[in-house]
Amino acid sequence: MPLLARELLNVGMSPDALPSAALVALTGVHLSFGGGGNGELKVLDGIDLVIPRGEFLAVLGPSGCGKSTLLRLVAGLLSPTAGSISWSEGLIERRPSRMAMNFQKPVLLPWLSLEQNALLPFNLAKSEFDKGMAEAKERLERLLQLTGLEPFRHYLPHELSGGMQMRAALVRTLIVQPDLVLMDEPFAAIDELTREGLGRDFRSIVARSDAGTIFVTHSIHEAAFLADRVVILSPRPSRILADLAVPLPGGERDISQRRNDVYLDFCDSLREIIANG
C-alpha cells in the first residue's frame, strides 16, 4: 500500500468512514472488462488511493494501463469489480457543482456553439449552483480570454481545430468551481507554449480554491511541475508503482523552477521508475 494512503486509512476501516481531510478513498479496487468475445481483461489490479482536500495529484502510466478507467471509477461512472470507493459527502450526488471532469475526448455537442457548450454544466444542474448564471458568465469571459478562444465563442465545434476543441472542453470543466477536479490529459492536443501557460494558470486556479485534483498526463515534466504528488501506474493489469510527493513548494509555481535541479532530478527518478516498471 502506498505511503500516503496508509497514513490516511486505518487498516480495516469501513469504506464509509472517510477521514475528514479526504475527498475520495479507493480501497483495493479491482476492475475487469469482460465477456464480449475477447475474454476477460484485467485493467486495475488492486488500487489503494486517497485524494485529500486541496491536493493536486498527477497520475502517470503507459497508454492503455487504466488511467481513464480510474478516473471513471472516481467519477462514479463505473463500479469496481472488487474493492470499494468512498466519497466525501455530496461529492457524487452534487456533480457537477462539487466534482468536475475533463474527458480525454472533447465531447462537445455538435449543434451548440463553443459558448453554449461551455455553459452546459449550469444548464444541467442549475439548482446545484449557489452562484448563478451571472457569475458563470463572468467566469466564462475570463476562461475564454485565458484559452484564447474569445474570438471563436460563436463557432460550432467542427469549425474549431483539435487543440481548440480540447480548450473549449477545458472551459466547460473549469466554469464550475468544484471540490474535486478530474482531468484526463487535458493538454494533450495543445502546443507546448500554450500548454505551459494553461498548466500554470490551471494550477493557480485550483491552488486558490480548496479543490483536490486528479490530473492524468503523459508528460513527466508536466506532472512534476504541476502536481503536489505523483502516482505512477504499472502497465496493465495496473497497480500503483510509486506514490511520491513532489519536492517543489505548494501554491503557484513559476517557470524558473523548471531549471531547478531538485525538480530535474525528480523528473529523472520518475522517468526511471516508469522505465523499470
Next chain:
Amino acid sequence: MPLLARELLNVGMSPDALPSAALVALTGVHLSFGGGGNGELKVLDGIDLVIPRGEFLAVLGPSGCGKSTLLRLVAGLLSPTAGSISWSEGLIERRPSRMAMNFQKPVLLPWLSLEQNALLPFNLAKSEFDKGMAEAKERLERLLQLTGLEPFRHYLPHELSGGMQMRAALVRTLIVQPDLVLMDEPFAAIDELTREGLGRDFRSIVARSDAGTIFVTHSIHEAAFLADRVVILSPRPSRILADLAVPLPGGERDISQRRNDVYLDFCDSLREIIANG
C-alpha cells in the same frame, strides 16, 4: 520565401513544373474559411513550401494556427483560396498507395475491429497496391507488435483507450508504404516512453524508404529529434516564421543524441522563435 523553397523553385515557375526531387510544392498558398455567420477567417496567409523526396519535415505552431489545414491542403482534401499546390505525378491520384495520412483524430470505424480498421486502405484501393494482401498482413503483424496492440487486434474501437485508438490509426497509416506521409500529431495521446519508442521506430521506417514526411507536432523536442528540417508557423493568419535544417545526422537516430548540446541548443532556438512569434 524560406530558403529551401527558394533553392528548389525558380521564380515565376509554373505550378506544374515541379523540380524532380520535390514531392509537393506550395506557392503563395492562402486559405480562408468563410461566410457561415462568423465572418471570414484567414487561416493561411501566403505559404511557400517544398517537400523533397526522402525528407522528414516537422511542422510546429500554436494551436489553431492552421497546421491541420495545411495537411488537408497537401492531401488534396481542401483547395487553396489563392496560390497553388503541385504534386509529383500520381501522388494525389494514387492515394493511399503513394500518399498516407494520419488524421488528428483516430477516425476508426466503430463497427470494425482494430485489425479490420488497419487493413482498410488495402480494401479501399486494392488495385493501387503492387504488393498484395499477404504482404500487408505481414506488415500488420509487425506494426501490431511495434505498437503493443497485438493482444487487442479483435477489439472494437470503443473498447480501446484513447492512446490505443491513436496507435491503431497509426498502424492503418503505416501499413501502406507511400512516397509521402502526412502525420497530424500522431503521438499526442500517447505516454512519453511509448512515444519516444514509436517516434524512433517511425523515423527508421521512413528513413529506410525514400518517403517524404510532413509531421505536425506540438513537441519541440520531438520535432528536433525526429526531423531533418523544422518549419515553424506563426499564429493565425499563418505565415512561415522559420524553416530550419536540423543539425543532427540523417538516417536512424538514437536516444543518446538527446543529451547532445547541438540538439539542445537547437531546441532552445526553436523555442525562442516560437515565443517571439
Next chain:
Amino acid sequence: MADSRQDLLKGFSLGLRTGAATVTNIALAVAFIVALWWSIVAIFSLPTFLLPSPAEVALAFFHRPAFFLQHAQVTAYHAALGFIIGNSLGVALAIVLYRFTRIRTLTMPVLISFQAIPIVALAPILIVWFGTGMASKVVMASILCFFPIVINTLQAFSSIDRDYAELFDFYRANYAQKLKLLLFPASFTSIVAAMQISAGLAVVGTIVAELTGSDRGLGHVLLNTSFRFEIPSMFVAMVLSALLGIVFFNMPRVLRYVIPRSWKLGLV
C-alpha cells in the same frame, strides 16, 4: 476531391432547401408529372374513363373550384389534426419506451400487431366507436402517423454516441434534460424525416376514413365521383390529395426553423 467531399457532407434536405427553392422544385416536379401523364395518355391513347388527360382534369376543377377546395380543406383539417395527435402521442410514447426498457420489451409486439391490421378493416369498428363525424377520421390519420414516429424516434435515440451519454451521466442530467439537450437535438433530423413519412400517411388515413362513411372531404368526393362516373372529377380529388401530401410533407421542415432556435435560447 474537395468537391466530392462537399458532396458527401451535404446536409440532409431531401432536395428541398429554402422556401423559394422548395417552391421552384415542386413546380418543376409538378410540370414533370403533368408532362409524363399527358404523354402516357397520348401515346397509349387512353380513354377518359381510364385516365383522363391533365386538361380534362383541370377543366373539371375549374368548373367548380370552390366545391373541390372546400372538400380539400376538410380533409386537410382532419389530416392536420391527426398528424399532430399521432405524432405527439408517438413521440410521447417513444420517450416513455426509451426510458423504461422493460415496458418497451413488452409493448413493442403489441404496437406492431396493431400496425399490421389494415386500417380499412378497422374502419367499420372505428365508425361504431367514434361516430361518422370528424373523430373517426382524425383517429385513423393519427393511427397511421403513429408507428413510423415511435419506431424512428426510438431508433434515433438509441444510436446516439456513447461519449455523450457518459457526459450527461457525469453531469447528473435527469431524463427531461437528456431529452431536451441531447436526445432531441441529436435525433432532430431523424424525427423530421419520420414526420415527413407520417405526413403523407396522415392524408391517406383521412381519405381512407372518408371513403368508409363521410359526407365531406376528398374521400367523399372520390367515392361520389367514381360512382357517378365523373372520372375527371375523381382525378381532381386524387390530384388534390397528392398536392396535400406535398404540403404536408414539407410541414415538419418548419420545425427546423422553430425548435432548434428555442433550444439554443433555452440553453444560454
Next chain:
Amino acid sequence: MADSRQDLLKGFSLGLRTGAATVTNIALAVAFIVALWWSIVAIFSLPTFLLPSPAEVALAFFHRPAFFLQHAQVTAYHAALGFIIGNSLGVALAIVLYRFTRIRTLTMPVLISFQAIPIVALAPILIVWFGTGMASKVVMASILCFFPIVINTLQAFSSIDRDYAELFDFYRANYAQKLKLLLFPASFTSIVAAMQISAGLAVVGTIVAELTGSDRGLGHVLLNTSFRFEIPSMFVAMVLSALLGIVFFNMPRVLRYVIPRSWKLGLV
C-alpha cells in the same frame, strides 16, 4: 449512475433481443392483448357483432382452420414479395438519389405526391395495368413499403460523421466502396428500423389490394365476412393479419445476423 449509463447505452432492439426472448415477449404481449380484449368484452358486456370475445374468435378459427391459414398464406406470400421488391427498389433509389443531388432535388416532390394518393383510389388503374392476380397485390405492397425506406435511408446516409467522409475521400474510395464500407454499416440500424416499419405496411398494402378485387387472401376474407356480418370470422382475419405483421416486423432483424458478418468477411 453506472446503471443509468448502461440504460442509456443499451443497444437498439425494440425490446426484441434474441430469438428465444423474442418469442417469449411476443407470447407475453399476445397474452396481454387477449386478457385486455376479454376484459373489455366482459366489462362493457359488448355483443358479438361489436366486439366478439377471444373465445368466439378462436372458435371461428378452429371451425375451419385450413380455410383461414390458406388465405393467410396467400397474403403472406404476396406481402413478402412486395416487401422484398419495395425495399430493394427503395434502397436502390436512395443510393442513386444520395449520389446525385440534382436528381434528388427534382425527384422527391414527385415521389412524395405519389405517396399521398390513397392507394384504394389508384386500385382500378393498377388492376388495369397489372391484372387482378398476384401482380397487383405485390405492386401495392411494394408501393407502400417504398417510401419509408427511401426517406429513412437518405436520412441515415446524410447524418454520417464528416470525419469519416474525409477519411474515405482521402483514400479515394469510390461510391460503391463508400456504400459498402461506410454508408451501409453506419446506417444499418436505421435501415433495419425503416424496414420494420415497411414490413407492417407490406401486409397492409397486400390486404388493401385484396379488398379491391381478389378471390384469395385475408383481404378477401375480411371483405366477405364483413359484408356477411360474420364478425368472429372477420376478427380471425384481423388477428391473422396482426400476427403476420409481427412476423414481418421481425424479418428484417434477421439481416443483423447475416449482413454485418459478410461485410466483415469481405473486408479482411
Next chain:
Amino acid sequence: SSEDDAQAIEEQQETLQSISFRLAWVPDMAEAGVFVARKFGYFQSNGLEVKIEPGGFGLDPIRLVAAGSNDFGIAGAGNLLIARSQGVPVVAIAAEFQNTPVGFVTRADSGITQFEDFRGKRVGVQTGADTDVLFRALLAKHDMTSSDVREVPIQFDMGPFVNNLIDVLPAYVTNQPITLKNRGFDINVLTAKELGLQYYGNVFFTTEEMVRTNPELVTSFVRAIDQGWRRAIDDREAAIEAVAAFTDDFERSELEEIYEAVIPFILPDEEDVQVLGMTRTRWVDTAQVLIDAGLIRDIGDIDRAFTNQFISQ
C-alpha cells in the same frame, strides 16, 4: 377411358376462345347461373374458356370492361346508365336481377313500414351506391328533401344499424336480412319494388364495339349463362354445388338460404319476358329513378343501352 376423355377435353380446349369476365362483387349466390355454366361445362360447350374475376372495394367493372381489361362484366343497371351518360360505350346484353335486390331494413319495433315513416329518422346513406340512388329517387317521389330525414354516412357493413346508430339500414335484401334474422333481430324489410320503384338490378354487359364486331362471341356467352341460369333455377342442388366449387367462403346452410332469397329476383315478373330478358319499359323506369335522384338529365338513347338480340327467343 378417362385418358381419352382428358385428351378430348384438351383438344377441345385448343379450339376454345378465352375471355375474361368481371363480377360486380365477391363471388356469391347472386351469380349462381354463371357458376353453374362454369361447373357443368356450358361455357365449354359454347366454345368458351371463361376466366371469372372477382370485384371488390373501389373496383368498377364498367371501367375495366370499357378499358378492355375484361370482355364481359356484371354491373348495376343504374351504373351502366350513368356511365353511358358520361359517354362510356357499354351496353347491357342480359338482365340478371329483374328487380334490384336493394331495399331498406328497419327494426320491427320502430314502426317504420313505409317510406313516409322515414321522416325525422336516422337513415344510413352509402354515398353513391345503388341504395343511395334509390333513396334519392324515393325522396323526390314523395316530395321530400334530404332535410326531412337525418342522413348518416355509412358503408356496407351493418355495424351502425346493429349498434343503433341508425334507424334505417340500406341493404341487399337477398343477403343482409338473413344474417340479421339469424342473429335474432326482429326486422322489417322494405324492397324497392314494394316502395314502388321499377329498377333493374345487376345486368350482364359488354362494349358496343364487342356487340358490333363479334356478335357470335356475345351470343355464345349469353347462351351459356342462359343455360346456366335455367339449370340453377330448376336445380337448387346444382346451383349450390356450383357456387361451393368456386368459393369456400360459404357454408352450405347459408347457401340454401341465400338461394331461396335470390331466385325471386331472377324470375321475370313482367308479361312475355323470359329469364335474362329485358323490356324497354323497365329500362325507362330505371332511367327515371336516376333522373329523380339527379344523377342523369334525361333517358338519352335508352334503346341503345340494352339489347335483347342475344337472348334466345
